[in-house]
Amino acid sequence: MLLTITTTRPPATDLGWLLHKHPEKAQSFALAFGTAHVFYPEAADERCTAALVLDVDPVGLARQQRHTGNELLAQYVNDRPYVASSFLSVAIAQVLGSALAGTCRGRPDLAEAPLPLVARVTxxxxxxxxxxxxxxxxxxxxxAVTATRHPLDPQFPEWGESPYFTVELAATVRLADLLSHLYVLVPVLDDEKHYWVSTDEVEKLLRHGDGWLAAHPEKEAIAARYLRRQGKLVKSALAHLGAEDPDADDAAGAQDLAEERLEAKVSLHERRLATVLSVLQATGAKRVLDLGCGEGKLLRLLAADPRFTEVVGVDVSVRSLEIARQRLDRTRLPDSLKDRVKLLHGALTYRDARLTGFDAAAVVEVIEHLDPPRLGAFERALFGAARPRAVVLTTPNREYNVRFESLPAGRFRHADHRFEWTRAEFAAWCEGVCAAFGYTVRTDPLGDVDTDVGAPSQMAVFTRGSTAC
Structure with missing residues (x-):
């Protein structure tokens, strides 16, 4: 079986950094069921392709198992050495594990960057x-999916079509996301697994589906096939994904929903959005960015206010942007107001000429999802390059976490948070941004203030020039 991944973003050979496999070397890796080979059929600055070839040993695999009766022949005569299956998922995890995890010590910026990628699975x-x-x-x-179906046998067309396709998947995504999608969905399409499915498969599904599976319209079918239709395991996975919640389709993924429920006792979520909206209104801004807009909760409020003549939502998740568009389409607003809203796919840690010239930007509960080494890139992209006249930014107050009875000590509010700041840490970061990029700032508590630990969230309003807040 063969998987190739191609990129055309110069220098395209950066793909070698992400895969942790040098383009000038051909490497082989022994696996429990055969051998995996990685090499580069092409490696130039303009275009680079990495190939993963999996050579499954069906005889050795059959000898590892005990079979009787009519099953014996099927263990030696089957399609397993030739088609993409759960063997490919295991090879991705074991041979391309660092890329699957989204880690690249030499180039962490590259690991976070959406790249133009084309995956081809034969x-x-x-x-x-x-x-x-x-x-x-x-x-x-x-x-963008291109699928070419293969006949059962080209010499005997009357036999009809086979269930096998050569598939090309093209998108601008992080390499880690592409590999996660393949890891989960290839066995789902094959509807088979070469190993016993037990409770640890639920954890694998949730881990590799983090950030996209909870909002996927086919999540029930994905869970059922991935877990081989074992009822208890499927039910457990869907419960974690929020599929049994009537509001799950409108939740920002299972983890976002859990965070909102955690904060619901202090009525924080809606108050946060309302406060940010009022601050943006007070700036007099006409053209507004919602950076890290997610599934569009703030966007809907901005779209409903005719004072904003242009509203642009930006997010790294294509699926979240699709849900945001669906939510906007469902709102009872005249088309003249909806048409002012644009959605852009992009990463907040890279300079983007499309984001310059705006009056204000909202960054609501976003920065805590960035790895700390990437904060500098975020600051340069927003405050140094885009340079809106006002920036409204919110983030959790870590000191308040002790007031959440259901939150274990030392845990963050959201599984994807990379950090949570105290009030002093947040103030110090804000002052550093102002000193570096020529802004002034005021910080405010967000939510009811506890005399000992402050408010549950905190907000900074950065301004430059004569903007009034």
Whole structure:
């Protein structure tokens, strides 16, 4: 079985950094069921392709198991050495593990960057659903899907079509996201696994589906097939994904929903959005950015206010942007107001000419999701390059976490938070931004203030020039 990944962003050979495999070397890796080979059919600044070839040993695999009766022949005569299956997922995890995890010590900025990528999988089984199901799985994640179906035997066309496709998936995404999607969805399409499915498979599904599976329209089918239709395991996975909650389709993923429920006792979520909206209104801004807009909760409030003549939402998640658009389409607003809203796919740690010239920007509960080494890049992209006249930024107050009875000591409010700041740490960061980029700042508590630990969240309003807040 063969998987190739191609990028055309110069220098394209940076793909070697992400995969931790040098373009000038061909490498082989022994696996429990065969051998994986990694090499680069092409490696130039303009275009680079990495290939993962998996050579499954069906005889050795069969000898590891005990079978009787009519099963014996099937263990030696099957499609497992030739088609993409759970063997490919295991090879991705073991051979490309660092890339799957999104880590790149030499180039952490590269690991966070969405790249133009094309993945090509030969002989991908699409059982029980065919090409329509294939598209239902990948298109909601933002991929352009090209599928070429293979006949059972070209010499005997009357035998009909096979369930096997050569599939190309094209999108601008992080490499880690592409590999996570393949890791989960290839076995789902094959509808088979080469190993026993137990409770640890639920953890694998949730870990590799983090950030996209909870909002996927086919999450129930994905969970059922990935977990081999074992009822208790499927029910457990769907419960973690929020699928049994009537509001799950409108939640910002299972983890975001958990954070909102945690903060619901202090009525923080809606108050946070209302406060940010009022500050943006007070600036007199006409053109506003919502950076890290997620699924569009603040965008809906901005869209409903005719004082804002242009509203642009930016997020790194294509799926979140799709949900934001669906939410906007469902709002009972005249088209003249909806049409002022634009959605852009982009990362907040990279300079983007599309984001310059705006009056104000909102960054609501976003920076705590960035790895601390990437904060400097975020500061340069927003305060140094985009340079809106006002920036309204909110982040949790870590000191307040002791007031959440259901939150274990030392844990963050959201599983994806990379840090949470105390009030002093937040103030120090704000002052550093002002000194570096020529802004002034005021910081305010957000939510009811506890005399000992402050408010549950904290807000900074950065201004430059004569903007009044």
């Amino acid at each position: 002989a991908l089984p699409c059982r029980r659903g065919g090409e329509p199901f294939l598209r239902k799985l990948f298109e909601p994640l933002g991929y």
